[in-house]
Amino acid sequence: MKTFNPFDAASFRTALRAFMDREAIGPAGATLLVAVSGGADSVALAHLLHASGIPIQIAHCNFRLRGEESGRDETFVRNFAAQLNVPFHVRHFDTNEYASAGKLSIQEAARELRYAWLEELRVQTGLDAVATAHHMQDSVETLWMNLSKGTGISGLHGILPKQGALVRPLLFATREDIAGYMMAEQLAFVEDSSNASDKYTRNYFRHHVLPPLREAYPDVVRQTGASIQRFREAEMLYQQAVEGYRKKLVEKKGEEYFIPVLKLKQVRPLATIAYELLKPFGCNTHLAAQAVDLLEAGPGKFVTTATHRIVRDRKWLIVTPLQEALSAHFLIEAGQREVLLPGFRITLREEKYDGRPIPADADVAYLNASELSFPLMIRKWKTGDYCYPLGLNKKKKLSRLFIDQKLSLPEKEKVWVLESDKRIVWVMGMRLDHRFRVTEHTEQILVLKMETTR
Structure with a gap:
């Protein structure tokens, strides 16, 4: 992995372009929306892209968390965009209120607000991608954080160079590379005072975990960065194997x-x-x-x-x-022709019975209208329910009926019943009740038909 010491800004720009080409970031003619806080990393990214001939626009988030310092940062980034002669966008957020309303930490709230606005702005302006200034050390810190709290193989790839319309062109570079570029190009930047605080997990790893590792292994960031690339490639093979099992088993x-x-x-x-x-x-x-x-x-x-x-x-x-909470019951009034339920609907019609044999169809109920009392009720079955299955004329609990039908638990949970005056008329899609059957003495029948709606 190449180092830039003594620093060569031209070679650094070449390395940027090579990394972007390899990771398919910013094809020819693409314009990037660059998130710039005013810190060294984001200033370096915007300048580096601009100097490499890649069209950019600059976006700045003012989270209004650090008083005058937040205003200072916004002014700095506005002036920096003017120096580069590129469009500038800014959004002010009430981060504390958003965090309180969503019961989020300030860090989580700022992250949600930032990425939501950047994507919204990207779409509005018709730009190709949002670029952030995450670099190699950020990715290494992410790896160590993931390892510390427990992770699968996906946690080993650190920060990805590309996720949808979000790109990180600086992942090839270390913090020292970026500092060298800033010095070589004599670029100014502003320092965020919160970076010195250890209350954020990332800062703790940055200040107290990586420094001792550097003492034992001075090149730990670059070496771990190289390992991350190998982990990413191993993950690709791993996911291919998983997809093979998914196709065979699911x-x-x-x-x-x-x-x-x-x-x-x-x-x-x-x-x-x-x-x-x-x-x-x-x-x-x-x-x-x-x-x-x-x-x-x-x-x-x-x-x-x-x-x-x-x-x-x-x-x-x-x-x-998991099923969302469903209405406890649905009523059918006399003369009603349709009722909608989650996932299906019931259509109803009345007709005079002409004595012809009743068709056998589990999704259609032919009922002796004279035995029904309106309103009818459709509800989920419950423990203790029973009926007199058609042809049996003998009381049977639905739980036993389901066992006979070899229904799985999910299938049981989907069963609805039609009820008349607290008597089950139809275990819907499964069995009619003998008491409501059509006989040779039936004059009017009510026909109910189940139809799937999704």
Whole structure:
């Protein structure tokens, strides 16, 4: 990895262009929106891009957190943009109020405000990408922070050079390289007093973790930066393997995902592959380990994440999204022709019965209208519900009916019932109640049809 000592500004610009070409950052003719705080790193980035012939515009966030110092920084960046003769954009934020409203730390609030505005501005101005001044040491600090709190392989790639419309052209350079460029080009900058504080985790690593490592390994930043590049390439191979397992093991049916238990039990390394397959469904390493335990559990056991439930079925792990709170019931008044429910709708019609055989269709109910009392009610089934299944004329709990039908837990949770005067008329999509069947004496029938809406 090249060093710039004694410093050669022209070679530094060449290295920038080579890095941007390699990482597909800023193709020919692209204009970058550069986030400039006024500090050395962002000033160097804007100057370096401009001097390399890359069109830029400058954006500055005034978070109004440091009194006169915040105003000083804005004035400096405004003047710097004027010196480069490039467009300047600024936004003032009430960061404290935003943090309080969202129950965020000041650092988190500033980050959210910054990136949201930069992307909004990029879209408004029609620019190609937002460029920030993260450099090699920032990426190395991120790696060490991730390692310290625990990480998977994705935490080893540090800060990525490109994420959507966000680019970091300076990741090839160390802090010392940037300082050398600033001196060579005689560039002024302003210092953020909060950089000296250790209350932020990154600053603690910057001030107290990396310096002792430098004493033992003077080139630790460059060497770790080189390792990060190798980690990124290893991650690419790793993700290719994970996608291969995902294609073999995860089958999507509607909103649910099915993973065969026997096949998953045979993969190695099981814990890692299970984690990667389940991570998109809100699983961390702890929950993924619990999901692996389901492989030896009985049917009906489950693990719940923030977004999904992972259920052990007889042959499958079934991943189903958590249902949002649904209305307790839906009423159908006499003469009503349609009712909308989550995921489906019911259409209704009345007709005179002509004695012809009733078609067999699980999604259509043909009911003896004289036995019904309006309003009818549609609701989710609950424990203790029972009916008299058509053809049986014998009381049976729905829970037992579901066992006979071999329904999984997610399938049971989706069952709705139609009720008349507190009596179940139809286990919808499954079974009619014998008491409401059409007979040879029936004169009027009510026909209800279920239709999926998503």
